[in-house]
Amino acid sequence: MGRFELQMTADAVNALMLRAFPDAHADAMAKVVDLAPGRATLVRRYGEGMLRPGGLISGPNLMGLADTGAYALILAHVGEQLMAVTSQLTMNFLRGAKPGDLHAEAELLHLGRRSAVCDVRIWTESPDRLAAQANVTYALPLPKGAS
Amino acid sequence: MGRFELQMTADAVNALMLRAFPDAHADAMAKVVDLAPGRATLVRRYGEGMLRPGGLISGPNLMGLADTGAYALILAHVGEQLMAVTSQLTMNFLRGAKPGDLHAEAELLHLGRRSAVCDVRIWTESPDRLAAQANVTYALPLPKGAS
Amino acid sequence: MGRFELQMTADAVNALMLRAFPDAHADAMAKVVDLAPGRATLVRRYGEGMLRPGGLISGPNLMGLADTGAYALILAHVGEQLMAVTSQLTMNFLRGAKPGDLHAEAELLHLGRRSAVCDVRIWTESPDRLAAQANVTYALPLPKGAS
Amino acid sequence: MGRFELQMTADAVNALMLRAFPDAHADAMAKVVDLAPGRATLVRRYGEGMLRPGGLISGPNLMGLADTGAYALILAHVGEQLMAVTSQLTMNFLRGAKPGDLHAEAELLHLGRRSAVCDVRIWTESPDRLAAQANVTYALPLPKGAS
Secondary structure, three states, X not given: OOOOXXXXXXXXXXXXXXXXXXXXXXXXXXXXXXEEOOEEEEEEOOOHHHEEOOOEEOHHHHHHHHHHHHHXXXXXXHXXXXXXXXXXXXXXXXXXXXXXXXXXXXXXXXXXXXXXEEEEEEEOOEXXXXXXXXXXXXXXXXXXXXX | OOOOOOOOOHHHHHHXXXXXXXXXXXXXXXXXXXXXXXXEEEXXXXXXXXXXXXXXXXXXXXXXXXXXXXXXXXXHHHOOOOOOEEEEEEEEEOXXXXXXXXXXXXXXXXXXXXXXXXXXXXXXXXXOEOOEEEEEEEEOOOOOOOO | OOOOOOOOOHHHHHHHHHXXXXXXXXXXXXXXXXXXXXXXXXXXXXXXXHEEOOOEEOHHHHHHHHXXXXXXXXXXXXXXXXXXXXXXEEEEEOOOOOOOOEEEEEEEEEEOOOEEEEEEEEEOOEOOEOOEEEEEEEEOOOOOOOO | OOOOOOOOOHHXXXXXXXXXXXXXXXXXXXXXXXXXXXXXXXXXXXXXXXXXXXXXXXXXXXXXXXXXXXXXXXXXXXXXXXXXXXXXXEEEEOOOOOOOOEEEEEEEEEEOOOEEEEEEEEEOOEOOEOOEEEEEEEEOOOOOOOO
């Protein structure tokens, strides 16, 4: 739609996130697998530690992925700006997330000077069977010298 | 995507909403102008009473439209079931809504037995310049015979 | 608790809001009836136009009051700064709001340089029977010359 | 205020949660340290794995505690009913959470037949310096015999 412009490639975003979280196992990090203006798709590989009693993927894993997905998408549009911080995350849990690789589709709803808002949808089985939907707001640092 | 099935036409939903809100002026009601499985587009005609100081459309008007849009979309999928009630509404105000007809695009994220969750996007200028985005959850009445 | 400091009295906040919304009938405006550091109580007098079908107070009236309550409380702490704008409002509808004067108790959760977050609880019958609870985030204008 | 009634003691809730999460280290579980009708206080002991880059406690740890705090509080009021599931969680990140034991104060806003809504406030330094505030909604299982 022409309203958003990418500043980084998917590879550059993935490399930046690995540098930002040096203690994380590369396997345990969500990875951007597709990137377009205003949209990113991420995959986080399934691991057994992700389950909660009942055999479904736990809420904190889903919330962490929503947050990471929004962060990656915003980085891709603002460039190497690691200081963005989450100010709000609203998560709707829609159905139990069956074990499997987690997919997240993140969409930029608004990118302002001071904040960015994303919509993130998460599933394991199929995008027609969403496990969760989130809205995530990041506060952006003011550019140096800005008023 | 085949996962949602319409139970009513746009005309039938509009007629139902007018009966449900007999005191509302037909002009002041949002109207479904497009309807497909899982999605509805509504328009609410601009009126001067909708402005707040500063010359932008007021928050309650935007929130009311988000709520109505979700309600119309849910009705279209569950049939003549007026008893659905809003249990939660989260609204992100993305930019000032300039005076003009209000457009809402509502999408069904989940339709369960007990609740339904919608995403609603609202604009006056253009869908590329969203004024607001909302998530709306409705509680659905239990079928007869359930306690 | 000493962490918030009032900049205005309840009377001054009420007068400021009447000036800010010159077209509103004074009767229809919520009014601050109690104010302390970090907390404000507002009352909005009942009027018949506030009902929705079913004889309960409508959602937009409750959402409008949550927004106004947060705005009044923030003004009281930042002074005559009319430019604060709502960036997010999350409303939980807890039970039907029976006809009657609307009461709102607003609490400041955080007041930063760039934003303020409030919790607002709304009832008509009794504070033990909440009709709704909201979280409201306002974006604050940057002071002149701030970086 | 007399509107909520406890069904379990803090010790019973803690024991129930340890049985529900058998793989969790007892140390890593949040523990109810104070319980009253409508309110619970929990503490989760600090551990190094809880930090994110920058030396603050990570978002998923805060969100997990908000969820656990709401769950414990609801259990205490509905009895040994493990099947409650989170349907919605909204988290406001108010300031960076400095390393230290995490404290959560959970308050029941509404306990209905079908759902329960809690407010949860989280801090490490002091309750006057909240790190985060959450609203958490749980769906409650229908009583036996309901369809």
